[in-house]
Amino acid sequence: MTEHKILMKICDLSVTYTTRLGQVSAVDKVSFDIYKGEILGLVGESGCGKSTMGKALMRMIQPPGQITGGQIIFNGEDIMTYNENQMRDFRGRKVSMIFQDPMTSLNPVQRVDEHIVEAIQVHEPKTKVDEALERAGTLVRKLGIQKRRMNSYPHQLSGGMRQRVMVGLGLVLNADLIVADEATTSLDVIVEAKLADQLRDIRDEFGVSLLVITHNIALVAELSDRVAVMYAGHLVEIGNVEPIFDNPLHPYTKGLLRSIPNIKLNENEDLYKMAGEPPNLTHPPSGCRFHPRCPNAMPICQKYEPELVEISSGRLVKCWLYLDHPEKEQDTIEVPA
């Protein structure tokens, strides 16, 4: 992959939830691009804002949450300026979403084929039922769902099958981007592995971009082309999957990767124990939000927030270790391994 066409450009996107305890900045000025035909893994721990980010991309944040700033440029248009009708067309046709629990996303009293036909007819009202059924049939075959399953209700399908129906619903309108929010999380490992294979296959076949939001970092290593790491509402590191796993730059990414259990014997036998827990975002730490847990924290880290800057080609990091500042005391830096 040498040349990337940008499908979606996210600039300084912020999402805030207004709660009794104050404003929670769940996503704070996050910027990144999603390329055409790539699988981008968005990882982080619970509460880091990754799911909020996914919803914000489709402007599906509901009160008390609100998108408080930023732009989402899709194919050259800022979708923040879209009205509700345009948004409805955008959701589903341009970007579709798969959630963790397919049982709550599917209508329990609708058969698989009815789901797909409905999805087509909502967006393309002129399509005849026969034609829609035919399209549904071809798609379903590609996803490895047996034809007789078209007449099944969601409860008659297994978890993996339901999730494949969801993927099918995402694909049937030829969406350019599928956001998969913990789509494989509730599945058993073998089923999860198969769905991961399938996601890669549909990317190869349909050229669709995938944003895979997950807490399962090993899955991202298995599946994606690029990785974005979020911590406490900030995007702290983004880059191609190999360099990030080979040589993580942000101290959070480093700690995170060293704390993942590895099934291979004699690999990562001693899990790294990261100090502390993710912060409460009603009162995020000053400066870099990771500084209270950071083993390399410097005085400057609690004073100013670092920028997300490009360190090498396609590799961006938000950390003072890699930035210059007149107040930065050089002698406190620990050289990254």
Added chain:
Amino acid sequence: MKDNGHKNSENQNEYLVEIKDLRKWFPVPTTFIGQIFNQEREYVRAVDGVSFNIRRGEVLGLAGESGSGKTTIGRVSIGLEEKTEGEVHFDGIDLSKLPSEDLRKLRRRMQVIFQDPLASLNPRMSLGDAIRQGLEIHYPETADQHRDIVIEIMEKVGLTPARFYYNKFPHQISGGQRQRVVIARALVTNPDLVLADEPIAMADVSVRALLLDLMVKIKDELNLTYLFITHDLATAKYICDRIAILYLGKIVEMGDLREVYGHPLHPYTNALLAAVPVPDPHERRKEPMPKGEIPNPIHPPSGCRFHPRCPYAKDICSEEEPILRELRPGHVVACHFAEMFLDKKLS
């Protein structure tokens, strides 16, 4: 801390838990129509002939996909659920022959940690009181020392300063801390066996390592034995001494963890181990996954239960049920053709 005479007694047998030919079948509710036509009663065969022992001081892992029966085995082993058939011995005591009052007293020695700490804790009970409850039930005679014992155990699991946390409520602390409370509550009665049913599945990666570490540390400190139930084989590597791989209510393979992971002998174990994603983009899985999904446990497949999905299945697999055979020292497997994996070198 408390009397633990049973732990130091000399005439104890090697195994703390002995399970033999355990079966647990749950009846499927029959419909009215079914009753009229005298339809035969059907059963979900959640556990269908499982035998294993747990040595004192070891961590035995029960691993498998959902529906493999791992949770049911755990619940039956500590008498939370009644068995359908088979034998369950705890420290030489047959649980099924025990009067309920004695079973209740024995419960002090077997405690549980569940997956979701928020669901396990009473939202209206302070953390200290929640931990203390076990003491009040099992050691009412030492009521004046309860508070000190609770504080001591809270400090041991890392809820420090304990006096600060004592009066907090579950919603006021983080998920990782809540699981520490649940661990403290399980340990406060000074048990021998702890059943840990997916104890860290809900925790985030960075918190998970700390909890695992805590569980190992406390086990050594308090001479505990764990029955560790998990679907996450990667996590199991960090805590289990031995592991049993379950498929549809049966053990398909069992042995020392490093032995099983290093030389898996069952096609299912091989698939399961290969399916776990490795956090290294250079080592992406290339093996195809077995077809289909775990079948319905009401009508399990004949012969070897894995045969419809097994890439190596031959005629005999659907006809004859394989028994567990010891092919390597301490390593048993239930497969007619397990020998083919014997010479296979796996990294």
